[in-house]
Each structure stands twice: as C-alpha cells, then as structure tokens.
Amino acid sequence: MQGLKILGTGSYTPELTVTNDDMAKIVDTNDEWIKTRTGMSVRHYNNGEPSWYMGTMASKQAIEAAGISPEDIGLIIDTTITPDFHTPSTACMVQREIGAIGSIAMDINAACSGFVYGFDMARRYLMTDESIKYALVVANEDLTKLVDFQDRGSCILFGDGAAAVIVELSEGMFTSFIGADGNGTKYLFARAAVPQNPFITDRKKYSDGMPEGRDQYLFQDGREVYKFATKALPNAALKAAEKIGLDINDVDVFIPHQANIRIIETAAKNMGVSMDKFFVNLHEHGNTSSASIPIALDDAIRTGRVKRGDKICLVGFGAGLTYAAAIFEY
Ligand code: COA
Numbered sequence: 001m002q003g004l005k006i007l008g009t010g011s012y013t014p015e016l017t018v019t020n021d022d023m024a025k026i027v028d029t030n031d032e033w034i035k036t037r038t039g040m041s042v043r044h045y046n047n048g049e050p051s052w053y054m055g056t057m058a059s060k061q062a063i064e065a066a067g068i069s070p071e072d073i074g075l076i077i078d079t080t081i082t083p084d085f086h087t088p089s090t091a092c093m094v095q096r097e098i099g100a101i102g103s104i105a106m107d108i109n110a111a112c113s114g115f116v117y118g119f120d121m122a123r124r125y126l127m128t129d130e131s132i133k134y135a136l137v138v139a140n141e142d143l144t145k146l147v148d149f150q151d152r153g154s155c156i157l158f159g160d161g162a163a164a165v166i167v168e169l170s171e172g173m174f175t176s177f178i179g180a181d182g183n184g185t186k187y188l189f190a191r192a193a194v195p196q197n198p199f200i201t202d203r204k205k206y207s208d209g210m211p212e213g214r215d216q217y218l219f220q221d222g223r224e225v226y227k228f229a230t231k232a233l234p235n236a237a238l239k240a241a242e243k244i245g246l247d248i249n250d251v252d253v254f255i256p257h258q259a260n261i262r263i264i265e266t267a268a269k270n271m272g273v274s275m276d277k278f279f280v281n282l283h284e285h286g287n288t289s290s291a292s293i294p295i296a297l298d299d300a301i302r303t304g305r306v307k308r309g310d311k312i313c314l315v316g317f318g319a320g321l322t323y324a325a326a327i328f329e330y
C-alpha cells in the first residue's frame with residue numbers, strides 16, 4: 001500500500017498567553033467552569049503575528065526537521081479558516097517566505113478538519129504526480145480575529161497557532177475517512193465580509209438559512225456541535241479503520257482535534273478505546289481549529305509520545321459540519 005511518511009514536523013505557538021482568569025475579566029465566567037466543561041486552562045493569542053507568519057515559522061521548523069531543501073517541495077497545501085488575504089492564498093505567502101517557488105500552492109478550508117483533509121489530499125497528489133517529491137501541509141489560524149468576545153459560551157474555547165508537516169510517499173499502511181454534512185452549516189459559522197457594492201438593491205433576497213447574529217464573528221450552537229462531535233469523531237476513526245480491516249485498538253496513538261476534553265473522553269468511550277491512547281494538549285492551547293491536530297502531533301513527536309513505527313490516527317471534526325480521520329504508520 002502507498003503510505004505517507006512524515007519526514008518532519010514543526011509548530012508555532014504565539015507567546016501571548018491568556019488564562020481562564022484573564023477570560024473572567026472580560027466575560028462572566030470562571031476558571032472552574034472552563035476547566036470542568038472544557039479541560040482548558042491557557043490559550044495563546046497572536047500579538048500581531050499574521051496567519052501567514054505563523055504558518056511560515058511552523059513550516060521552516062518542519063523543513064529543518066525533515067532535513068530537506070525547500071526547492072524540493074512540489075506541493076503546498078495551507079489549511080486555514082483565517083487567511084490574512086482573500087487573495088493571494090496563504091500558501092503563496094508561505095511559499096514566498098520559505099523559498100519553495102514553483103510548487104503547487106493553495107489554501108483549503110474544511111474548518112477544524114482541515115489538516116486531515118489536507119494530509120489526505122497531499123497523498124492523493126503525490127500518488128498521481130511523480131514529479132512531486134515532497135509536500136508541505138501547513139495549518140495556520142488567527143482565530144481570535146473571528147472570536148466573539150461578548151459570547152462566553154464560545155470565546156473561552158479558541159486560541160491561535162500553526163503547525164506543519166513535510167511528507168513523502170512511501171510503502172506503508174494508510175487509510176482515511178473524510179466527509180461533511182452541510183445540513184449543519186448553521187451550527188458553526190463566521191460570515192465573510194458583507195458586500196459593499198453600492199448597486200445592490202436587495203441584500204435580503206437570498207436567505208442563507210443562518211441565524212441572525214453578530215455578523216463576522218464566530219457563531220456557535222455549542223450543544224449541537226457537541227452532539228455532532230461525540231458521534232462524528234468515533235465514527236470517522238472507526239470507518240477509516242474498517243476500510244482496511246484494522247482493529248481500532250491496534251492504533252497506538254490517537255491525535256484528536258483539541259476541542260473539548262469531554263468530547264474526546266466520550267469519543268474514546270464510544271469507540272471502546274482507552275483514554276491513555278489519546279494525546280491531549282488542549283489545556284495549553286485551547287482549540288486552534290485546523291492547527292489543533294498538527295500542533296498536538298508535533299508536540300507528541302517532540303515529547304517522544306509518538307515513535308517511529310507507531311500507528312497514528314488523526315481525527316477531527318469542525319464547521320461544515322466536517323469530519324475526517326487518517327490512520328497511518330509514523
Ligand atoms: N462560563 C460560565 N458559564 C457559562 C459559560 C462560561 N464560559 N458558557 C456558557 N455558560 C453557561 C450557559 O449560559 C448555561 O447557563 P444556563 O444553564 O443558566 O443557561 C450553562 O453554562 C450551561 O451551558 P451549556 O451550553 O449547556 O454548557 P455545556 O456543558 O454544553 O458546555 C460548551 C458548553 C460550549 C463548552 C460545549 O457545548 C461544547 O464544547 N460544545 C462544542 C463546542 C466546540 O467544540 N466547538 C468547536 C468545534 S470545532
């Protein structure tokens with residue numbers, strides 16, 4: 001089977017930290033509520049660093065860890081819901097900064113499942129185009145620019161950051177299960193800029209079915225997302241394993257989307273897998289959307305939790321509503 005070998009990983013975590021007590025200064029909340037309901041303690045906010053900058057720093061680290069030359073990167077997939085520009089893509093910005101000129105470069109948006117979508121996509125490109133030697137999959141999120149700091153139910157959850165991997169095709173096990181349910185678009189969204197075209201006469205004609213809210217901030221129906229997540233997460237992992245007849249308990253380490261410790265615990269229980277197999281670092285980062293899984297992966301590799309030969313399951317869910325799992329050998 002054609003697998004995907006991770007040659008190097010990297011991450012970027014902004015220095016600015018915001019504790020639960022800091023959150024309590026701006027909304028009616030407290031450390032105990034946040035810890036018990038989410039498991040989170042600290043999140044990192046960018047202090048002016050743009051998405052492309054965070055992605056670049058993470059990519060440079062991944063390139064160094066892989067020991068490759070940036071000119072040999074043939075594909076850059078940047079996953080983000082918080083690009084700095086509508087155009088050019090963040091991938092082109094990162095490409096410019098790392099010096100991988102000539103590679104394919106594009107952004108994809110699958111929200112918090114984005115990195116797993118991108119990881120899977122990289123393999124498909126590598127399998128169909130022999131001229132691509134290495135691919136860079138980088139996730140960068142400046143989520144705090146979307147966060148509604150008047151909504152205590154959501155603002156406490158999110159943080160900023162980036163992470164990247166350099167991959168190449170190699171013999172090995174690989175399976176994925178990826179999808180979306182657009183019926184859930186209304187449960188988690190942030191509206192794009194409202195058109196300023198002065199000739200529009202009927203802005204309200206085309207209803208998008210989204211609830212009215214504070215436009216351009218992230219809206220979240222926490223309970224609906226929670227319900228979806230606790231089903232989608234185990235389902236994606238199990239379906240990916242099933243595709244190749246793998247027993248889910250043969251996975252050595254699960255790197256789940258770091259959205260809420262209760263979601264991860266429920267998913268583990270529903271899958272019949274011990275929580276010990278789940279790598280969790282959300283207490284230090286909060287939810288960094290598509291960057292959350294690769295930040296955790298980089299953390300798990302650098303701290304020795306993930307070792308060469310381990311079977312890894314990356315599994316996430318997010319706005320869309322999307323879900324994605326990929327199982328491979330590290
Ligand atoms: N501090 C204190 N109280 C809070 C609070 C906060 N930060 N946020 C909400 N509350 C209150 C609510 O107002 C509610 O009060 P009420 O009972 O008086 O109405 C109470 O806590 C319970 O709210 P509820 O929404 O039922 O809490 P919950 O246990 O479902 O936890 C979330 C809320 C957001 C943590 C949880 O629903 C969740 O994690 N959802 C998924 C979110 C997610 O993963 N998003 C990203 C997806 S990629």
